[in-house]
Amino acid sequence: MNSTEKQDIRSLDLPEITSFFEGHGEKPFRAKQVYEWLWKNSVENFDDMTNLSKEVREIMKNHFMINPVTISESQISKDGTTKFSFKLQDGMICEGVLIPTPKRMTACISSQVGCSLSCEFCATGKMKTFRNIRADEMYDQVRIIRDWAENEIGKPLTNIVYMGMGEPLLNYGHVLNSVEKITSEIGLGISPRRITISTAGISKMIQKLADDKVKFNLALSLHAANDAKRDKIMDINESNTIESLRTALLYFCKNTGKTATLEYILFDQFNDTKEDAKSLVDFCSGMDVKVNIIEYNPVDGVPYQKSNPESIRQFQSILENSGIEVNIRRSRGKDIDAACGQLASKKEKDIS
Ligand code: SF4
Structure with a gap:
């Protein structure tokens, strides 16, 4: 069996590794040992699994390989934000970002190469190439960014956001599987409360997230609270109307006991008027949500501008006067195209 025919062992879950060992006459507890080496210790070589006998390591080498994600390129912004181009197992590229602030070290990772959606304001949505990213590849993005934060900045990773390239809920199984590995005590052991x-x-x-009783946080990129406007910037709104999203979010908050976050990019004179703020207040009514207002980052070929400071203040105060918690998110990493909506803008030519 040559290496190209071997399966990446990290595509197997614990029960599958257990049955592999049973099928080879080995004790089932070996599976847990291997699982810990793979996900807690992130080893990339079977010979590093030092509590396994040489014979067991040889069996594994004969059947499996370990093919981790690697850093293809990294760029550091003037504000310290670091953007990574990750080379995936088939050579495709996705991007992730480390966002350091005084209180947090946040890893932003990708769930798809490109995106199956095509939001009007987003560089990723304009890419042609597309595939889902596997659970182990998402785990690797987190592990690599965590190690970078610790080794290069000397601080531990505090938060993880699935806000890079792609729509996570259209890669549902792999995304939940990656969260499982990142949060597991025999994985990275990061609390789900720190994942969004x-x-x-x-x-x-x-x-479905509510039915699956997830423990991580949910953010909805709303960006407009009436259908006519949201249809113009997000195709997905045609099949997922404002009313259906409100119903789904109410269900999510009620069944998980969590506060959801609404992300709202302010575009000049498009969704930043008093009427827009009032529509958003109506959307939030009776719901346990907070709102993140996000500064828009220019993307080539997109006809929107960022809102002026006065419009932002007015929008914010209408929400706050209605009792809604609002945070303003200033953009970071703009000079290296690492900011929200900019990922992949310079990469498509490399992978298409
Ligand atoms: S905003 Fe998100 S969902 Fe929309 S195209 Fe960009 S990556 Fe995809």
Whole structure:
């Protein structure tokens, strides 16, 4: 069996590794040992699994390989934000970002190469190439960014956001599997309370998250609270209307006991008027949500501008006067195209 025919062992879950060992006459507890080496210690070589006998390591080498994600390129912004181009197992590229602030070290990772959606304001949505990213590849992005934060900046990773390239809820199984590995005590052991999945808004999948009783946080990229405007900037709104999203979010908050976050990029004179703020207040009514207002980052070929400071202040105060918690998110990493919506803008030529 040559290496190209071997399966990457990290595509197997614990029960599958257990049955592999049983099928080879080995004790089932070997599977847990291997699982810990793979996900807690992130080894990239079977010979590093030092509590396994040489014979067991040889069996594994004969059947499997370990093919981790690697850094293809990294760029550091003037504000310290670091953007990574990750080379995936088939050579495709996705991007991730480390965002250091005084209180947090946040890893932003990708769930798809390109994106199956095509939001009007987003560089990723304009890419042609597309595939889902596997659970182990998402785990690797987190591990690599965590190690970078510790080794290069001397601080531990505090938060993980699935807000890079792609729509996580259209890669549901792998995304939840990656969270499982990142949070597991025999994985990276990071609390699910420090993880946020961000969606463009797939109502039935938001309800599924609630049914699956997830413990991580949910952010909805709303960007407009009436259908006519949201239709113009997000195709997904045609099949996932404002009303259906509101119903899904109410269900999510009620069934998980969590506060959801609404992400709202302010575009000059498009979604930043008093009427827009009032529509958003209506959307939030009776719901346990907070709002992140995000500064828009210019993307080549997109006809939107960022809102002026006065419009932002007015929008914020209408929400706050209605009792809604609002945070303003200033853009980071703009000079290296690492800011929200800019990922992949310079990469498509490399992978298409
Ligand atoms: S904003 Fe998110 S969902 Fe929309 S195209 Fe970009 S990556 Fe995809």
